[in-house]
Each structure stands twice: as C-alpha cells, then as structure tokens.
Amino acid sequence: MAGKVNQDLLNERAKCNFDVEELTNLLDDGAEQTKKRRTLEQNVLSIKGLLDDVPEEYLSHKEKYENGLRKTLLFCKALQTYDKESANKSFQENIRLNFRNSLWSAVTKDTSPLLLHLEMFMISILEQGTEEQSKYWGKKAANFEIIGTYAQTELGHGTFIRGLETRATYDVDTEEFVLHSPTITAYKWWPGGMGHTANHCVVMAQLYIKGKNYGLQPFMVQIRDLETHMPLPGVKVGEIGPKLGFNTVNNGFLGFDNVRIPREWMLMKNAQVLKDGTYKASPNSKLAYGAMVYVRVVIINSVFKYLSRAVTIAVRYSAVRRQSQPKPNAPEPQIMDYVTQQHKLLIAISTSHAYHFTVRWLWDLYIKTNKELKRGEFKNLPELHILACSMKVISSADCTALIEKCRLACGGHGYMLSSSLPLLYGVSTATVTYEGENTVLLLQVARSLVKTWEQISKGHITVSPSVVYLCNRTPVPKWDNSLEGILQSFKRVAKGKVSTSVSSLDQYRKSGLSPEDAWNKASVQLIAAAEAHARVIVLSVYKDELERKSSTLSYPLGTVLLQLLELYYIYWTLEKTGDLLLHTRLSEKDVRDLQYRYEELLEKIRPNAVGLVDAFDYRDEILSSTLGAYDGRAYERLMEEALKSPLNAEPVNESFEKYLKPFMRGKL
Ligand SMILES: CCC/C=C/C(=O)SCCNC(=O)CCNC(=O)[C@H](O)C(C)(C)COP(=O)([O-])OP(=O)([O-])OC[C@H]1O[C@@H](n2cnc3c(N)ncnc32)[C@H](O)[C@@H]1OP(=O)([O-])[O-]
Numbered sequence: 001m002a003g004k005v006n007q008d009l010l011n012e013r014a015k016c017n018f019d020v021e022e023l024t025n026l027l028d029d030g031a032e033q034t035k036k037r038r039t040l041e042q043n044v045l046s047i048k049g050l051l052d053d054v055p056e057e058y059l060s061h062k063e064k065y066e067n068g069l070r071k072t073l074l075f076c077k078a079l080q081t082y083d084k085e086s087a088n089k090s091f092q093e094n095i096r097l098n099f100r101n102s103l104w105s106a107v108t109k110d111t112s113p114l115l116l117h118l119e120m121f122m123i124s125i126l127e128q129g130t131e132e133q134s135k136y137w138g139k140k141a142a143n144f145e146i147i148g149t150y151a152q153t154e155l156g157h158g159t160f161i162r163g164l165e166t167r168a169t170y171d172v173d174t175e176e177f178v179l180h181s182p183t184i185t186a187y188k189w190w191p192g193g194m195g196h197t198a199n200h201c202v203v204m205a206q207l208y209i210k211g212k213n214y215g216l217q218p219f220m221v222q223i224r225d226l227e228t229h230m231p232l233p234g235v236k237v238g239e240i241g242p243k244l245g246f247n248t249v250n251n252g253f254l255g256f257d258n259v260r261i262p263r264e265w266m267l268m269k270n271a272q273v274l275k276d277g278t279y280k281a282s283p284n285s286k287l288a289y290g291a292m293v294y295v296r297v298v299i300i301n302s303v304f305k306y307l308s309r310a311v312t313i314a315v316r317y318s319a320v321r322r323q324s325q326p327k328p329n330a331p332e333p334q335i336m337d338y339v340t341q342q343h344k345l346l347i348a349i350s351t352s353h354a355y356h357f358t359v360r361w362l363w364d365l366y367i368k369t370n371k372e373l374k375r376g377e378f379k380n381l382p383e384l385h386i387l388a389c390s391m392k393v394i395s396s397a398d399c400t401a402l403i404e405k406c407r408l409a410c411g412g413h414g415y416m417l418s419s420s421l422p423l424l425y426g427v428s429t430a431t432v433t434y435e436g437e438n439t440v441l442l443l444q445v446a447r448s449l450v451k452t453w454e455q456i457s458k459g460h461i462t463v464s465p466s467v468v469y470l471c472n473r474t475p476v477p478k479w480d481n482s483l484e485g486i487l488q489s490f491k492r493v494a495k496g497k498v499s500t501s502v503s504s505l506d507q508y509r510k511s512g513l514s515p516e517d518a519w520n521k522a523s524v525q526l527i528a529a530a531e532a533h534a535r536v537i538v539l540s541v542y543k544d545e546l547e548r549k550s551s552t553l554s555y556p557l558g559t560v561l562l563q564l565l566e567l568y569y570i571y572w573t574l575e576k577t578g579d580l581l582l583h584t585r586l587s588e589k590d591v592r593d594l595q596y597r598y599e600e601l602l603e604k605i606r607p608n609a610v611g612l613v614d615a616f617d618y619r620d621e622i623l624s625s626t627l628g629a630y631d632g633r634a635y636e637r638l639m640e641e642a643l644k645s646p647l648n649a650e651p652v653n654e655s656f657e658k659y660l661k662p663f664m665r666g667k668l
C-alpha cells in the first residue's frame with residue numbers, strides 16, 4: 001500500500017535527536033549484521049506466495065495448518081538459498097545471528113509447524129546423542145530427510161516430569177526397547193508438529209530394564225512411514241485442536257501400543273544401555289533435562305522480540321492517533337502526548353532493551369557452561385539452571401504483561417486481529433506456561449535460594465556469583481537515588497524476602513508440619529523471594545552491559561539509552577515501593593523525588609519515542625499490523641483490511657433471507 005507518510009510520524013522522526021541507524025546496528029550486534037539481515041529479509045520477502053493474500057484469520061483450522069506448512073517449507077527453501085552462512089553454523093552459534101527469528105513471523109505469523117523440529121528435536125539430537133548418533137540423525141534432520149518433534153509432556157503430567165508414564169522397556173532377547181503408553185494419561189500431549197507433520201520424535205520415557213526403573217531417558221522413535229506418512233503400527237497420533245495461539249503449530253498427541261525400536265535408538269550420550277541390559281548411569285542425572293535449559297534461554301530471545309514488535313505498533317499508532325481536547329480551541333493532541341500513555345509505552349521499550357542485553361549475557365554463560373559439561377565439569381550446571389529458570393520466568397511474565405498493555409494502549413483498534421497485537425499476546429502468553437510453568441520454575445529458584453541461605457547461615461561463604469549479595473551483613477545504609485544505590489536496595493529486598501521466607505519455613509516446621517507441608521504453606525513468600533532475585537539479575541545485567549557498551553556509543557545515543565535504563569530502574573522502584581519501604585531506608589521524600597524524576601524522564605524520552613521503535617527496524621511485512629506500519633496510515637489500512645472480510649464480498653448475506661427476515665416477520 002504505497003502512500004504518503006502520515007505527517008505526525010514525519011514530525012516525530014524529525015524530532016528524534018539520535019542516530020536511529022546507530023541503535024539498529026547496536027541491537028543487531030554490528031552494522032555488518034544489520035546489512036546481512038536486511039539483505040536476507042529483502043530476498044526472502046520478495047518470494048512469491050510467501051505472504052498471505054487472504055488474512056490467515058479467515059481460514060479454517062485445517063486450512064491454517066496447511067497454509068502454515070506450505071509457507072514454512074517455502075521459507076526453509078529460501079533460507080537454504082539466501083542464508084547459507086547461518087545454515088552452516090551450529091544452533092548454538094545462531095542466537096547472535098538470529099535474523100531468522102522475526103522473519104519467521106512475517107511468514108507464519110502464528111508460529112510454524114516446524115518450530116519443534118528446528119529447536120528441540122535438533123538440540124536433543126545434538127546434545128543428548130552420542131557423537132555417532134548426532135552425526136547420523138543430525139544430518140538427516142538438518143536436510144529435512146526426517147521431520148521431528150520433542151515429546152515429553154503427557155495428558156496427565158507436564159510439570160512433574162519424574163511422574164511421566166510412557167515406558168521404554170528393554171527386551172534383552174531382541175535388543176530392542178518397547179515403547180508403551182499404559183494409560184490415557186500417559187499419552188503425549190502438546191508436542192508441536194506432532195499432529196500431522198512429524199515422522200520422527202524424541203520421546204522422553206521411563207526406562208525399565210528387567211523390571212527396574214532407571215528414570216527418564218530420551219529415545220528416537222519413528223512414528224510415520226516415510227513414503228505414505230501413515231502412522232506406523234502401534235502408533236496413535238493426532239492433533240489436539242484449536243488454542244488461544246499456536247494454531248498453525250500442529251500440536252499433537254501420541255500414544256504407543258508396544259512399539260519396538262532398536263537399542264541404538266536410545267540417545268546415549270549420557271546414560272547408556274548395553275546389549276546385555278547393563279545400565280550405565282549418566283555422570284549427572286539432570287543432563288537429560290538439557291534441551292529444556294536451552295529452550296528456556298531461547299524463550300527470552302523470542303519474548304522480548306514479541307514485545308519490541310508490540311511496542312513499535314503501539315508507539316507509531318500513538319503518534320498518529322489524536323483524541324480528546326484538553327485545551328479549549330486547541331487541536332486534539334496525539335495520544336502519545338498524554339503522560340499516562342508514555343507511562344504505558346516507554347517502559348516497554350526499556351524492557352525490550354533490558355532483555356536484549358540479558359539474553360546475550362545468559363547465552364554466553366550457556367555456551368561457557370556447555371563447554372564445561374563437555375569436559376565433564378558439572379559445578380556450574382546448577383547456577384545455569386537457576387539463572388535460565390529465573391530469566392525465563394521474569395522475561396515471559398514482564399513481556400507478556402507489557403504486550404497486553406500495548407494492546408490496551410491502542411484502545412478499540414488494539415482489539416482488532418489486524419493490529420497483530422492479540423496474536424502477539426497469544427504467542428507470548430504461551431511462554432509463561434511452556435518449558436516449565438512460571439510458578440513451578442520460581443519454586444525451583446526458591447529451592448536453590450533457601451539452600452544457599454542455609455549454607456551461608458552455617459558459615460559457607462563460597463556461593464555462586466549471582467547470589468553473593470545474600471552474604472552481605474553490612475547495616476542498611478541511607479537511601480541512595482543513584483542507579484547503583486537502587487540496585488543495592490533491590491538486593492536488600494531480595495535478601496530480606498529470602499530471609500523472611502526461610503524463617504517462615506522454620507516456624508512452620510517447628511510447629512509440627514512436615515518439610516513438604518511447611519514448604520507449601522510458605523510458597524507464596526518463596527516465589528516472591530525468587531521473583532525479587534530474578535529482578536536483581538535483570539537490573540544488574542542491564543546496567544552492567546549498557547555501561548560496558550557506553551564508551552562505544554555516540555553522545556546522543558548513549559544519553560537516550562541511559563535515560564531508558566534510569567526509567568527502568570525508577571519504574572521498578574515505584575512499582576515495588578512497599579517492599580523497599582520494608583527492607584531499605586526509602587522515605588516518603590525519596591519516593592516523591594523519584595516520582596518527579598520519573599516524570600522528567602518520560603518528558604525527555606518522549607521526543608525520541610518513534611525513533612526508538614524505528615530502530616528495532618521491523619519491516620511492515622514482519623509487523624503485519626494495520627496500526628503499526630512505517631507510514632502510519634492506520635485508518636486506511638484498517639478499512640482496507642476490513643474490506644477483505646469474506647462477509648463484505650456481497651452486499652446482502654444469505655442469512656438475511658434464511659433467518660433474519662423470517663425472524664422479523666415472526667415466521668422463524
Ligand atoms: C515452542 C514451544 C516448545 C515447548 C516445549 C515444551 O514445553 S517441552 C516440555 C517442557 N517441560 C518442562 O519444562 C517441565 C517442567 N518441569 C521441570 O523442569 C522439572 O520437573 C522440575 C524442575 C520442575 C522438577 O524436577 P525434579 O522433580 O526432577 O527435580 P527436583 O525439584 O526434585 O530437583 C532435583 C534437583 O535437580 C535440579 N534440576 C532440576 N532441573 C534441572 C535442570 N534442567 N538442569 C539442572 N538441574 C536441574 C534441581 O535444581 C534440584 O537440585 P538440588 O536442589 O537437588 O541441588
């Protein structure tokens with residue numbers, strides 16, 4: 001839709017006082033990467049048939065899947081042609097070259113049926129298979145000779161994975177495993193692409209040898225014939241039906257009736273079963289959970305990108321939208337000029353930046369720890385697990401809440417599917433649940449914090465770097481409004497919450513409750529302590545990483561990025577005033593000063609709002625939004641999309657003669 005750019009947006013862009021391209025380059029990890037990304041986007045998006053003519057929303061459930069798969073495959077082919085560099089790199093190297101991440105959204109707006117093949121199936125083969133298995137299956141999967149998924153969750157259990165029921169029983173005589181689902185609750189439920197796409201999957205099942213259970217292990221299982229795609233004998237497979245989002249992902253169910261696989265199909269990098277049925281334990285039982293740790297890190301990367309798309313849409317729309325007349329005879333202001341609107345949206349920009357820096361930091365730690373694991377060193381695995389859990393929780397919760405805020409900030413038009421905001425909410429809110437439900441993961445974090453606290457109380461002071469602050473015994477200092485002062489105060493809050501939840505636990509235990517009941521009773525406090533710890537990590541990583549980069553930035557860009565950082569700090573201080581009043585020496589006057597400073601920051605950042613979201617550099621095809629396009633022609637696009645409704649193809653719908661007219665005449 002070529003047309004003039006909206007004048008308000010032109011004015012906003014003229015007001016911006018930093019170099020948008022410089023910020024884009026920073027967010028892309030360098031100018032060279034920006035160039036490559038843009039070239040790839042240009043090449044891929046000009047392929048015919050890749051973008052929908054009829055909006056996906058008007059398709060039936062079945063058509064959505066078929067269309068999603070068709071476009072996914074076209075896209076995969078396009079990547080093989082235009083993105084050879086990333087294709088040749090391992091998955092682990094690709095998070096920094098994550099060009100494809102947002103490009104996917106232009107193609108399959110609501111996520112792809114190959115998502116699980118490309119993520120968890122591949123990573124399980126690479127990380128859980130022996131060298132030989134990784135080479136053999138990895139090559140087939142990378143070339144799409146087989147299509148896979150990751151089947152862990154069952155109808156009866158998602159969180160409690162030790163309670164999964166699918167069995168893999170070793171038959172010494174035939175040297176095979178027998179996969180079986182003993183009950184309906186043992187059916188696998190949820191795996192992406194399982195319904196009608198995958199012909200293989202990595203199945204997490206309870207290993208039994210000679211009647212003894214050896215816990216969960218990963219098995220490669222073929223579920224469909226490679227020629228006919230019919231389910232293999234004993235395999236019951238299908239799709240689970242429509243959901244809030246993910247409607248093109250083809251999530252499925254899977255049951256086994258004594259399906260046999262060769263012994264070599266157990267992924268045996270860690271635990272092994274020898275021909276005679278001897279079990280060789282993994283050096284660390286939690287290595288089998290490796291794929292989950294990987295995806296928890298990857299989620300942070302996806303979810304902040306969803307948020308940056310949502311806030312791009314909402315800020316551009318807020319620059320274009322005019323509403324009300326606070327000053328008599330004056331023109332209606334742009335809604336972006338309302339400070340309440342700035343309060344809703346500017347924090348979404350700084351939150352995107354916070355997780356941009358956090359995921360890069362965590363990714364480096366993931367790579368480092370993985371190298372150690374390969375050398376047989378496990379000491380940093382618990383720290384990585386806890387950091388991945390806490391960052392997955394806080395990023396998914398914050399970004400999802402802010403996406404909804406962005407949607408609401410667009411008023412009625414934000415409710416339109418054509419704005420893309422409901423869809424972004426749908427894909428984002430799923431991250432709160434999958435790969436470890438957030439409350440459950442917070443309880444994992446709390447478990448670790450409580451253990452650390454108990455160790456510190458017993459005099460052990462060598463603790464992981466992220467929890468060193470729990471050892472601080474210095475008296476609470478006077479409140480300090482600097483960023484460092486605020487960070488130290490958040491550490492006091494987290495420490496205070498860990499301390500009070502541990503005292504409650506002790507008290508409940510002393511009152512006669514079992515350790516489990518005491519834990520359950522104190523769990524609201526425990527998850528609050530875990531969340532406070534997670535907040536400390538984000539605050540400190542965002543600040544450290546930005547300060548580390550600041551010497552390389554131009555003065556105008558450095559200034560606006562530091563303003564966003566400060567906004568983030570003060571926003572959370574004001575959100576958590578109650579906690580800070582309890583655990584630090586924050587006074588009423590400090591709160592008032594911070595409130596003024598917050599309002600001052602909103603005012604300072606406001607002229608750069610459009611520049612800041614332009615710097616995310618989303619092409620219109622990726623945003624796919626009537627409200628957020630670069631040219632700001634929101635009203636024209638809303639009307640054009642409305643006219644695409646099949647109901648508008650004829651002036652009178654047949655339901656008039658069939659139902660409405662007889663009803664009006666009392667004849668229905
Ligand atoms: C695109 C969409 C794709 C979606 C895909 C999916 O959703 S796929 C499906 C995704 N599904 C899910 O994500 C399911 C979510 N559920 C889970 O991950 C687990 O069942 C659990 C972690 C909640 C509990 O597990 P449990 O009952 O076995 O454990 P426990 O509480 O008894 O703790 C025992 C010890 O192990 C430690 N430890 C635990 N995990 C890890 C790890 N990964 N690494 C290292 N360590 C780990 C823990 O800290 C503790 O250490 P401690 O204190 O003894 O030193």
Ligand SMILES: Cc1cc2nc3c(=O)[nH]c(=O)nc-3n(C[C@H](O)[C@H](O)[C@H](O)COP(=O)(O)OP(=O)(O)OC[C@H]3O[C@@H](n4cnc5c(N)ncnc54)[C@H](O)[C@@H]3O)c2cc1C
Binds near residue numbers: 151152153251443
């Ligand atoms: C869109 C989507 C895609 C998915 N894709 C896959 C996939 O590809 N492969 C796969 O294997 N799985 C997949 N899953 C499944 C997902 O991993 C699980 O849904 C998730 O781990 C949560 O488990 P659950 O559904 O059993 O929830 P439950 O554990 O039943 O949670 C329900 C409630 O109980 C609470 N609860 C549970 N246990 C505890 C506890 N110990 N203490 C306190 N509260 C507790 C939770 O906090 C929550 O409020 C997907 C899920 C979704 C939504």
